[in-house]
Amino acid sequence: MEKNHRRTAQKKEAGMMGQRQREQVQRGCAVGTVVLLAWLCRVLPLEGLPSGLQEACGILRSLLYLSLFAGWGISLYNRTVHPQVRRLLLNVDLLMLFWILVRTLRFQLNTPPGMDRMLGYLYYAPMLGIPVLCVQLVLTVDRSERYRLSAWARMLWLPSAVLLELVLTNDLHQQVFRLQQPWNENYQYGWLFGLVVGWIVICILLAFGIIAHKSRNPRILRRLPLPAIPMVLLGVYAVLYGFHIPLIKQFLGDMTIVHCLMTAASLEGGLRCGLIQSNTGYEELLRVTSLAVQLVDRQGNVYCCSENGRMVDRRELQAAMHGTVQLDEHTLLRSAPVQGGYVMWQTDITELVENMERLKENRTELAERNYLEQQNYEVERKINALREKKRLYDLLQRQLAPQIIRMDQLLTRYRAAPEEEKRQLLGQVAVLGAYLKRGANLMFLAQQHRYVPSAELRYALEESISSLELAGVECAMEVTHEARLPAEAAAACYSRFESVVEGALGQLDALFVRAIWKDHRLNLYLSVETGADLKAACPAAVQEAPGSWVLNDHFEGGAPECGTN
Template sequence: MLVIAYYSRAFHTQVDEPVLKMLLVMIRSVIQISLVIGWCSSVGTRIINKQVRHYLIAVGILLAFWLILRTCKWEFIAQNGTHLGRYLWYGYYIPMVFVPLFGVFIIDHIGKTENYKTPRYMKYLYIPAVLLVLSVFTNDLHQCVFSFPNGIEYGESDYNYQVLYFITMAWFILLGIYFVVMLIKKSRVPSSKSFQKLPAVILGISIIFWVLYCMQIVGGDLAAIDCIMIISLLESAIQSGLIPSNTSYKELFCSSTVSAQIVDTNYQPCMVSGTATALTADVMKSAKAEPVDLGDTILHSKAITGGYVLWQDDVKQIKELIKELRYTRERLGESNELLKAELELKENRAGTEEKSRLYDRIAKEVAPQLAKAEELLKLAESEPEQNKSAIAKVSVICAYIKRRGNLLLLEEENNIIPARELEYCIRESLDNLRLGNIFTSFDSKCDGEIKLAHAVVAFDFYENIVERLLDDATAMLIHLDCKDGIIKMRLQIGCNEDIAEHTLSELSVPCGNFEWDIQDEDVTVTLLLSQGGDGK
């Protein structure tokens, strides 16, 4: 088609018949414009990125517009001095300004993802582009692009270039150079010093032509040649894969390793991949409702325009893995049962050892009381008349052993206990003292918490005094005050005979302080354990 257009232009200059000249002009123009429009149409169906597709179509439309202006200007309005002819001339600068701008936008998308969009800051380039076009179309008013020394009517044949013309041409040349340089840069093959061959060849041919044209060695329809070069450069970027397109999909589908095929509405295969297996129409139809298990593969179906696409997922390895996982799960289940039984055994053993440790500690702490209780029980057996007295004393000692053991258990959990725990210990001991016909009275004010070590000291101190005076005691009055971690305990004990001072002289406490006062048959003992006292 380009050859026909070329010879139409060549014959056009050699014939004199007006009708034939017009026919040749129309043939050439229709061929050139149709090829540009056809390229735009193909771009609309091939290019994936929406913005790049719009830019390429805009370039094609501008090039077709340029060719139309060229034809109207030089073939239909050839005479100079008309306003229409001059504005057709001005119209050339619309594609000259916007085509390189769109080229910059297109080159920015090369190498980017499909969803990449032109940055906002680059879109500000529209502002100088529009101003340049407006300056050309308003040239008749200011003549800052072209000046006409002999008047506007002779402007197309007699004009001078002004500053805005050079700015416009600088825009055209600089953006064009940027497009060419970036195309060369982005044509480089990754991890290599070589470049994509097709864009390099087109660039080389274009440079050679422009050199020969400037040396006046070759000539031709410059507008048409520029359009061919621009389209060839853009098409080379498409064919080289720099601008992603959806061409060669059939070859890609057929060589794909995915087991897939496209069938029509009658389930007749239209396109089959290299690894797809033959399927019956009944099997294909059954996959329409739900995936079909074919053993090592799962068949899926999806409706598309004019038929269906069917593909098979290879699940052989997945099934083997599932089988291995089941076997592993069974083995792990058995191992878990063994581990669980072993853990329970260890927990039971640890619990038993912990109980034994606590029992041993309790026995060690209350060993003197256990020995004394045993001695009293033997006395009750050997001397029946002492039976009641001995049993009463044993009950007091047993109450101490019980409560002392309880305090040891609490110590395993926390070093701070409610103050009422000490009250419970003394109250239970006093309850057992009444069995030995000892009058008891207990006044207690216990609030808050106290150190467990202090509670142990106070209870041991109380028990020590009780055991020392148990044989002679007739009455026991106790006042216990626990507040803000301070323990204050006062014991008033009445006996049936005078109390020897040495009975209490051996008393001691690991922390705090105490004092006693003996008045004949009565004794008063006061214990004070402050909050900051040493207690473990």
């Protein structure tokens, strides 16, 4: 199927190439016909015809040439890619049109001798300007679109301007043309005329020298005679014309037209041989390229196609004019607008698709790995959480084991105790239970936070004091407000308080506790009325009187420090 498409595309392209060749031949024949008609209007004997018909033939001849060069200018605009080159070529064409227009005014109007001479002098504006434009043209053809002519290239206009000024003022100095009085067509060339001709020749030789230097491509060098031959013929013609050869005067006596035609032929040869970039020659380019490229018009008709380009449906071509079209799994069709249509190229994305497949596989593999890593992390996190809980439970068990054992003993005694002792035993159990609850809470906070609000210590002391009051103990307390305490200091302070309380438990009559944050440490003061000996519970306790004990202690966030003031 693909081979059939390929043969169909090749046949279609061959047919289109044949059609384009026929169109080129037709355009060449049309140009030749126009030139032949204009030439016949000049060389045919018109002496016996009415003067009006002779003038009409002259005007028709001028109109034919003006139309021909105007059409050539439009063709240059459409075919030239480089904007600077296009500007220079159009300036050359405008000078030719100016030259033909001046020639028409000179010979078709009955002008006075002075005006006739001035129109003849104006011939040298295009004669001196076109060679300079040609030099600037060959300097620009292989440059980027941002290229600007160097200073010396722009200075080429200075000699042309000076020489043109000398020609236009010839009536004053008679050094370009030596005219006779009264004014007539008989004149001699002055020494300034040699400068004019010499400058024109220098510019032409300079242009071809630059071309020869730039044309390192042997293929282009072989085609260099295409633009050179018209210039050589023009030089031969100028020499013969200068010697007033009768045959030249009779058949090629219109110097303006010959100069314009030969110059246009030379520039056209430069376009044909590739010295000047043009919007043509795509068939040869696509024939040697390895890319899959097509040129289509705005209706989707294929203008030409490279050998590697696959046959594409017209609907897909029209869709590609507005965006990228995917022809199959591994081929994309893209487009870019050009003058008169679009250039379309097919991009092989096989490697990209394979890379995307690999990325997809890698993404799946990474997702699986991430899932396993996440599961492992969750398991490890749960294990660590269980370990932390176990560590905290073990810590609490070690820290609170004495209270748990004593509570168990009190409950055992409670079962066998008489009714009058049960209330006292329950009060002691409540005191131990309050410490188990609040002490465990402070220990947990100390493991998780560096600082805790002072309210946490106050809540713990309040709950213990409430339990003591249920057991009949008179209590009072003072705790610092709106402060953040070191968590370890708060837990140690409450533990010291509990040690003193438990040491006097069962014999405790009254208790006053003060916990104040001052001088960057937590200060604990206890005043206890009890008949028990508190030295065993806290060696730092001081007995002020029989049954009266005092404890001063302070904590700085680390291990508790016990001492007296």
